[in-house]
Amino acid sequence: MNTRFLKPWLVLLLLVVGVVTPGFAEDPFKMGQVTPEDLKMTSYAPDTSAAAVVLYDLGESSFLFTKGTQLQFKRLIRIKILKKNGLDQADFVIPYYRRRDGNKEEVLNVKGVTYNLENGETVKLKLDEQAIFDEKQDANWYLKKLTMPGVKVGSVIELSYTIKSDFIKLLREWEFQHRIPVKWSEYRVGMVPFFEYNHISHGFHPYHIKDAKIQHKTVAVRWQEDVGYTSMDKNGSLSMSVVQYQWAMKDLPAFTEEPYLSSAQEYISKIEFELSKVQYPDQKPTFTSGDWASFTNELQKDDEFGLQLTNTTYLKKVADGLMAGKTDSLEKVKAVLAYVKNNMRWDGKHRIYTENLRKAFDNHSGSSAEVNLVLTALLRETGVTAYPMLVSTRAHGKPLTTSPMISKFDYVISCVQVGAKTYLLDATEKDLPFGMLPLRCLNGQGWVMNGPEGKWMPLTGSERNIQYVSGQLKILPTGEVTGTLTEDFRGVPALQARSAIRDKGQETYLKEFANAGTDWVRQQIKLHNLDNLQENFRKEYQLNRAGDTAPASLLYLSPMLTHAQGENPFKLATRLYPIDFAAPVDETYVFNYQLPEGYELEELPKPATLSLPNNAAKFTYVAQMADGKLQIMSKLSINKTFFDASEYGNLREFYNRLVAKHAEKIVLKKKG
Structure with missing residues (x-):
């Protein structure tokens, strides 16, 4: 087939890839493979103090080309409840992402079963669809929440679900380690030749399996070809090599928080991915990582971030009132900071984006992004040089300085220039002295959105x-x-x-x-x-x-x-x-x-x-x-x-x- 007829944004590829993991059933995502030994288990020998244990956790990511280019993520997790304080393992939260431009993620095929041993018989309780709830977390992130039914000490719970995503940048990371011990955790990714991702491993535990196999596939292709005033569906085939990655760990101890540990996310055993290159057949490659100038420019044009700072005339009256009688720039900055502290309540949420900054200002309440973007906007309205600064809080982990990934940030503060001196300001807490950052923000460096390129700046407070x-x-x-x-x-x-x-x-x-x-x-x-x-x-x-x-x-x-x-x-x-x-x-x-x-x-x-x-x-x-x-x-x-x-x-x-x-x-x- 001549691939020069393919238009990448119209191509519809049908790709089916399957791999069997040694030692598991033919369909590793098949539910119901709970053994009598699982149900009879009363303690976990490697850690007898464990309140629960993950028996089996399997995830798989693959690419779909049936509706544009999509990522599909499948997961099956099986957990044994051993003690009363392990009952909270029955609560699940599945985050998913949506944007106003219509691109979205969908959580599909959510299935759950609780298994209990009663009078020597296995009793199954299925998760009711009516017990699954959706909650909006912020402008783009949503949460699907559920609690497994009939869970008690001795139960085995099993949950499976699928996520279809329009965002190829969001190839899901995988945490092998949990707050409870894990017997087996495995992640598979089928990489197609159009996309390249950097793999980033965290933690200190070795892989039991770390494998990559090339599988040659002939893929059915359907595309549209213009004929006069109409278009016709065409069919053909395309051969490609798919790299099947497999990572597995076993017998992992529970991850335990220790004193003076900045972030569990930094050290828990997991793998994550960063899209580095996109190259469709007969097309020039597009490199998607390493360009901080493009990252900054795009974020400044984002209608849920940078564009929120472009029309702030609603702040002019407040700015004029605050500046009355003041000529010293530092005095102006302190007045604006005090105003935002006293007039906006932080809701406790760490955010980067906002749907409507003016609405947050009028409501006198908002996330870290809304409080500190209002601070930045109001400072600009008074003539002070101020920029948003992206921060990764200590609980979120260190930001990745080698390449731009918005997911590596979860917080916004304000970077203010007064003469030759720079101040980092946060208006979320009323009791913060001027120039001091909260402990959660003291985490390496932050990215300042100044000008077309931006820059890194150390996150240091002014106080011992x-x-x-x-x-x-x-x-x-x-x-x-x-x-x-x-x-x-x-x-x-x-x-x-x-x-x-x-x-x-x-x-x-x-x-x-x-x-x-x-x-x-x-x-x-x-x-x-x-x-x-x-x-x-x-x-x-x-x-x-x-x-x-x-x-x-x-x-x-x-x-x-x-x-x-x-x-x-x-x-x-x-x-x-x-x-x-x-x-x-x-x-x-x-x-x-x-x-x-x-x-x-x-x-x-x-x-x-x-x-x-x-x-x-x-x-x-x-x-x-x-x-x-x-x-x-x-x-x-x-x-x-x-x-x-x-x-x-x-x-x-x-x-x-x-x-x-x-x-x-x-x-x-x-x-x-």
Whole structure:
């Protein structure tokens, strides 16, 4: 057949490709292959603590050419429920994508069955179509939600579905690892010669199967040919080589969140794809990755992103009011930021696109995209240079800097230029000081949409995470301890404290803070700089611990009071993942104790200094007599924010020693 007659946008290819996985049934997507052993299982031997286990998870992506060019994704998953806290595995959410231009994804053939063993018989409960619901997540993303019926401890649940997609860029990624153990997980992709994708693997677990086989296929072709004033369907055939990829992992442990892990998505075992080239028969290739200028240009012309910033005359009246009497550019920026913070409520959603920015402004509410695009638009309306900045939050994973993929971003902030200085601003949280970003945004770099090309910029806040606590205390012969403490916070600790007060209400917050535990009581609590965000947030209070009814011959005191590091956050003996503190940390505690008359020091903690290589972290502890008082000083500095997994052992031991030092007591002995 002469392929020069083919018009790629009209070609209709019918392609059927099938591969059999060794060790499985002829049709691996056939439901109902639940064994008696599956139903009788009461625990999972490799992990007896598991609340549930994925028995089988199979996905397959292939290309369809029966209606333009489409991707088809099929999935079958089978899960065993082992404990009560595993019942939430019966809830499924299937995301799918749609655009206003008519291109869309469809979730089809959703089938589910719950299997229970009752009186030795297998009882099946089918998923009712009426129990499947659709929910709009944002301008483009939708969710299909369902809960499997009749699920209880001992059930096996099975779900299958198909997604047809008009978006060849959205070749679905595959997560082999889950929050519960996985016995078998497999993904297959049949790659046709028209498209090339880069494969990106994540995680630390090896493939059990990693295979690629070339299969030669003769494909039926149907195309249209113009004849006079009409067109005729033509039929022919085309030979092509299809590469059948197969990836499988088995016996995977549950993925467990660990402290100071920036993103599970970054380290969970999975594979994802990036379209790099499109080339139809007898056509020049089109390269779709690596061109950041085109990425930026297209996004600036997108009617759900860049075009939302082109017609903002509805903001002019507000801008004029905010600028009245102001000539300093930085003063203007601060006024606009304060206005957006106070007049728009963030709905908690991380988004990039918006359907209607003016509607969000009028409703005084919106996603991160809407709040911060309003901020950007209003700044521009006042004459300030401001650009949207694409961010991947910590929970979403690091952005891919090597090539543009919009799916690698999930958040928008504003990049503002005032003279020679650049400020990164986020108006979603009312308690953020000017120039500080929320912890969720401190994740490597962000992409600034400035001019025709754009640029990468580090996501760094202007604040260190600082906590400084000082106290003047008195120890009585009965063991009672009383005194005044002052706590100063800056950076994330200050933000967290202010946000907690705003969320709970000041009265509730103070009531909870007054209860310092079984032994301690806080009284006469005063809060300072609650709304003055550029200053340290401060708490002052009286701290008291009751003593015995009579003087004791020996008095024991934990000198760190209520501020001791009670446990090591790094409990695992080994760790596969890096440690990310996001921002430098400074924690300083200084306590001065007046000793009771007639008592002397029996035991005093020895001084200690701990350091990690290159001063990455340092801990200093001093207990000494000074000016007739006992002085305790503890200082922790985390100067390096990112530690590789190879450094985990040193960091864990560092914290072990810190915890041990904070646990040491002071012993006072009555003289004579």
